[in-house]
Amino acid sequence: MKRLLLGVALLVFGGLLAFGGGRMVYRARASEHWPVARGSVLSSKVETLRSRRAVSFRPHVRYSYTVGAEGYTSETIAFGALDTGNVQEANDYVRRFPAGAPVELRYSPEDPSLACIECGQAGMADYVVTVGGGALMLFAALGLVDVLGSQLRARRRQRTLAPRGEAPHQATRG
Template sequence: MTRLMALALMLIGGAAFVYLWKLGEKGQSAAHWPVTSGTIVESRLDVRPHPGGDGQREDYLPQLRYRYSVGGQIHESSIRRYPNPGAMQSREQAEAVLARYPHGAVVRVYYNPERPQVACLEPGEHWTAWAGKALTLIVAAAGLVLLLKGND
């Protein structure tokens, strides 16, 4: 049973690391993508109860959607950056994001020249990718330690 758990931790940690690595690479690549102008078509705050909480805490998710054109083709996206940061525990932080992208604002859109429907507003790898990669490596390492201890 210990061996199975160790292998599961290593597999889950490794797979999650690869996934986050690819998202981080996409964020880094976006800095070199062509830029076009776009328009914010949705900018709102989504307030949700914090999962697993006591009902007192809330998470704040800035919801953005923008429209842009590449080669005469209209595209829409909701990706702010890679990985998309998601919910925040601070209403002020979420509102600050929305203040940068009010409804109707003209924005710079970085789009993948090979797949123009893939785009973002903020190139570069978000810090959560680094934190996530570190966490997944810890999970994989815990599995390895568990596996090695099980062989003693």
Template sequence: MESVPPRKSHYRKLGPWSTILAGALLAGVGLIGLVFPLNSASQGAESDVWPTVMGTVTVSQVESSGPKDDRSYYPEVKYQYDVEGKSYTSDRINFDLAGTRSSIRQEMTDVVDQYPAGADVKVFYDPSDPSQSCLEPGVKLGTGFLLGIACVGFGGLVILSGLVTWIRG
């Protein structure tokens, strides 16, 4: 019986330094995804103790963007409110670190249905800058935030793998 030589792979294994670099890039992308929403997270955390006023929803509809085969839906909810005799408008529903978007229209319709046009709403506003407001106080950890954490974690594991390979020599 004739022996068959092993097949050569067309793929090259990454060396330890390349693995470490790839892990660092992945973790870096994850960190960028976590750092950019920090200001929003800070405001969201503070919004739990912001004063409130009553406002009125002026626009409430589902909007879409993107090509027909990859459409993304998001709620467009605008509201008006007055603080100390000055009128403000805003469209911030909450401090969702990922933003409120979905490929499923019904999910965004459910959000919009909570805030029908003409409805009275409780508006939470920043006392140091009343133009900053929201309808739902607190921070929401959306999928983008969780994806950032996953990238940092997986990147860390790839770095660890590269270090182990390098140490074993």
């Protein structure tokens, strides 16, 4: 039973990874064809991300724009991850979008609140997460098939070993 639950958990986890990464890759590709709008950069800075093992830097740009009569703000630069271990690289990126500067962006025609500045770029991490999640799903599904097949074979063996008219004996643990 534990192996079955573990297989289901890995299948679900792999599915979530594949879906999340795949959604980012899809949005990156689809955004290349979205309508263009002009906006204005509200703020621009480099965020420092610290973990136990490393420090990384993420460019953070907040901008506003108008579609029709509605005003929107967004912080999505690109759908791919822009984190870097190089503070200079992150600073160079942020300098391209100083506060108050005009910015050209693309927005989703179905949901104008979804926008990006550097559209069409999916990061390598997004592809790795998508493929890794898919591989995890495949291995979990194969494992589940094996576990269920083993259980089915064990039940069949039990039925053939039991004398006619008697229920198979259950093993007890003591």
